Amino acid sequence: xxxxxxxxxxxxxxGGSLRLSCAxxxxxxxxxxxxxxxxxxxxxxEWVSGISGSGGSTNYADSVKGRFTxxxxxxxxxxxxxxxxxxxxxxxxxxxxxxKRGGNGDYVFDSWGQGTLVTVSS
Amino acid sequence: xxxxxxxxxxxxxSVGDRVTITCRASxxxxxxxxxxxxxPGRGPKLLIYVASSLQSGVPSRFSGSGSGTDFTLxxxxxxxxxxxxxxxxxxxxxxRTFGQGTKVEIK
Numbered sequence: 051x052x053x054x055x056x057x058x059x060x061x062x063x064x065g066g067s068l069r070l071s072c073a074x075x076x077x078x079x080x081x082x083x084x085x086x087x088x089x090x091x092x093x094x095x096e097w098v099s100g101i102s103g104s105g106g107s108t109n110y111a112d113s114v115k116g117r118f119t120x121x122x123x124x125x126x127x128x129x130x131x132x133x134x135x136x137x138x139x140x141x142x143x144x145x146x147x148x149x150k151r152g153g154n155g156d157y158v159f160d161s162w163g164q165g166t167l168v169t170v171s172s
Numbered sequence: 173x174x175x176x177x178x179x180x181x182x183x184x185x186s187v188g189d190r191v192t193i194t195c196r197a198s199x200x201x202x203x204x205x206x207x208x209x210x211x212p213g214r215g216p217k218l219l220i221y222v223a224s225s226l227q228s229g230v231p232s233r234f235s236g237s238g239s240g241t242d243f244t245l246x247x248x249x250x251x252x253x254x255x256x257x258x259x260x261x262x263x264x265x266x267x268r269t270f271g272q273g274t275k276v277e278i279k
Binding site for chain 2: 085094095096097100109111112145147150156157158159160161162163164165
C-alpha cells in the first residue's frame, strides 16, 4: 500500500523559511515523479512544484519560482520542499502527491498524503 | 497558463440522483484531463484520468467524457459517501492547473 507522510509544517514569520518532508513507502520511490500541491484555507488546489524520478528535472509554479526548491533523496525514500522568503499568501496545507506514471511522469496524481499546514504570519 | 473553469461551483442533490459536473479549459488540452474527489480534512483521491479512464478501485458509477476543451464528470446514482468536493485538473502543460472545485451537498 502506498503511503505518503508529510511533516515540517508550522507557524513562520513573513520572510522566514521552512523545509517540508514527505516520507514515502509501498512503492519504488525512485521510479516515480513526485509533486507538491497546496491548498489555502477554504480554497482550491494549486500545483506548486514537480520533480522527476531521478531528480534530474524539476519545475515550479510562477508563484513560487525562485523562492521554493524541490528535491528528493531516493536512497531514503523522501521528498522535500524548501520554502524560503515566505509570504502570507503561502499559507496553506501542502500535500505531496505521487505520479501515476513512472519516469518523468505525466502529472496525474494517484496517491496523496494527508498534508502539512504552513502558516505564515507575524 | 491554461485556465480550468468548473460549473457549477456547488450543487445540492439527493441520494440516487444523477449528477453532472462540467470542466472547461481555456485552450485545447486533448484528453489530458483528470478528476479528483476531496473530503474535508483529507488529501484528494484520483477518480478519472485521461478524460475517461476509471482509476482502479473507483466505483463504476463514476464516469468521465470529453476532449479538447469541454469535459464532464458524471455520477450515475449519487451515494452518501459521494458528498464531497470535486476538482478537474489538466495534465497537458506546466503549470498543471486545477479547476476551482464543485461542492456536492446533500439536498
